[in-house]
Structure formats: structure tokens, C-alpha cells
Amino acid sequence: AQSVTQLDSQVPVFEEAPVELRCNYSSSVSVYLFWYVQYPNQGLQLLLKYLSGSTLVKGINGFEAEFNKSQTSFHLRKPSVHISDTAEYFCAVTFSYGQNFVFGPGTRLSVLP
Amino acid sequence: EAGVVQSPRYKIIEKKQPVAFWCNPISGHNTLYWYRQNLGQGPELLIRYENEEAVDDSQLPKDRFSAERLKGVDSTLKIQPAELGDSAVYLCASSSLAGSPGGTDTQYFGPGTRLTVL
Numbered sequence: 001a002q003s004v005t006q007l008d009s010q011v012p013v014f015e016e017a018p019v020e021l022r023c024n025y026s027s028s029v030s031v032y033l034f035w036y037v038q039y040p041n042q043g044l045q046l047l048l049k050y051l052s053g054s055t056l057v058k059g060i061n062g063f064e065a066e067f068n069k070s071q072t073s074f075h076l077r078k079p080s081v082h083i084s085d086t087a088e089y090f091c092a093v094t095f096s097y098g099q100n101f102v103f104g105p106g107t108r109l110s111v112l113p
Numbered sequence: 114e115a116g117v118v119q120s121p122r123y124k125i126i127e128k129k130q131p132v133a134f135w136c137n138p139i140s141g142h143n144t145l146y147w148y149r150q151n152l153g154q155g156p157e158l159l160i161r162y163e164n165e166e167a168v169d170d171s172q173l174p175k176d177r178f179s180a181e182r183l184k185g186v187d188s189t190l191k192i193q194p195a196e197l198g199d200s201a202v203y204l205c206a207s208s209s210l211a212g213s214p215g216g217t218d219t220q221y222f223g224p225g226t227r228l229t230v231l
Contacts, residue, residue, distance in 0.1 A: 004155075009153075034219070034220075036222075041224070041227075042224055042225075043117070043119075043204060043206075043222035043223050043224045043225050044156070044204070044206075044220075044222040045222070046219055046220075046221070049219060090155050090156070092155075100146075100158050100161060100169060101146075101156075101158070101220060103155030103156050103157070104155050105153075105154055105155050106153070106154065106155050
């Protein structure tokens with residue numbers, strides 16, 4: 001069965017420090033990968049996506065992610081976080097064009113002053 | 114461009130009562146999704162529509178849940194009767210499979226309806 005793992009349920013980090021949120025998936029076929037952010041009491045907003053091409057993907061708000069096929073990972077990174085980045089982050093994967101997304105359980109990023 | 118609209122934003126009901134959620138997707142998006150998000154978890158798909166056809170409802174508890182998307186635009190998700198375990202946020206999303214490969218299949222989410230069953 002398709003699955004997405006986000007090993008860190010909570011990540012506290014100080015403001016202006018770098019952060020990496022981990023995402024691993026299980027698949028032996030081609031995938032499309034996404035990171036979404038959810039602020040309190042809001043819906044999910046797309047941060048970035050990998051469909052094909054360059055394995056380093058840049059998204060909004062200074063985030064980037066790198067697709068690593070051999071490690072089946074798609075970790076999200078930001079070199080310097082802000083208080084406003086405090087939110088829940090979800091990794092999602094779809095295994096073929098037009099098919100359903102499978103979401104990870106989420107990682108709560110808390111940026112501390 | 115308006116985003117995905119959902120109403121109501123919050124709903125509190127007693128168990129065994131019926132409840133309905135409404136979603137209006139982004140104009141031109143032919144694919145519509147209903148998800149349930151339990152506290153501290155990622156969204157889980159309930160049903161996916163392509164235009165007015167439900168193409169995947171395998172995760173929809175059909176004994177109490179129903180959905181419709183008449184005319185292939187807005188959609189309604191209903192629970193009757195509601196149970197305590199139905200308390201969750203119900204998210205609607207839409208996407209368009211048309212366009213360039215770079216625009217493939219991004220899902221745009223509404224703000225959700227937070228349901229509390231007492």
C-alpha cells in the first residue's frame with residue numbers, strides 16, 4: 001500500500017535557525033510529491049511540488065525541497081525560519097497522473113523567539 | 114481568482130443528528146475532493162469527483178455518509194446520523210487536470226468545516 005512517513009511529529013526551532021522537515025514515501029514507481037502548509041484554522045496551502053526534472057525544488061516563503069529517488073525522500077528545508085512559519089506541514093504523494101493524494105501525518109513546526 | 118469556498122466554517126451538533134457541508138470549487142476545476150482530517154493527522158480522502166461522477170468513493174462510509182455534485186460544480190457532503198467519532202475537520206479541494214504538465218494536479222484546499230459532535 002502507498003504510504004508517506006513524516007518521522008518528526010513536532011519540530012521546535014529558534015527564529016533565524018535552519019530547519020529540515022523529513023518526508024519518506026513507499027513506492028517502486030514514479031511519483032509526484034508535494035508539501036503543503038496549514039496555518040491554524042485554515043485549509044492547506046501548497047508550498048512546492050516535484051513533478052519531474054531538477055530534483056531541487058524551490059517554493060514559496062523561502063522553502064525548498066530535494067527529491068532523492070534512491071532514498072525515497074522529499075525533505076523540506078529552510079535556511080532561516082521566522083515566527084510566521086509556525087504551522088503544520090504535510091507531505092503528500094500521488095503515484096500517477098490524476099490519482100489520489102496520500103498525505104503524511106504532518107509535522108508541527110514551532111518557531112521560538 | 115476566488116479560492117475554494119466552504120460553508121459552514123463551524124458546526125456543533127448532537128449525535129444522531131444530520132449535518133451537511135457545502136463546497137464550491139475554483140471555477141473551471143473539474144476534479145473535486147472531500148477529505149476528513151482528524152485532530153493531529155493528515156487529511157484522508159473520502160470521495161473524489163471528476164465532473165459529476167464519483168470516481169473514487171472507496172473510503173466513504175456509505176452507511177451514514179453521502180455526497181453529491183450535481184451539474185459538476187458545487188458539492189454537498191452529508192452525514193446522517195452523526196456519531197461522536199465523526200468530529201473532525203472536513204476539507205474540500207479542487208484541481209484541474211488540464212493545462213501544461215507543470216500545472217498537473219495541484220490540489221487547492223478550502224478552509225474546511227470543523228464539525229463537533231456532542
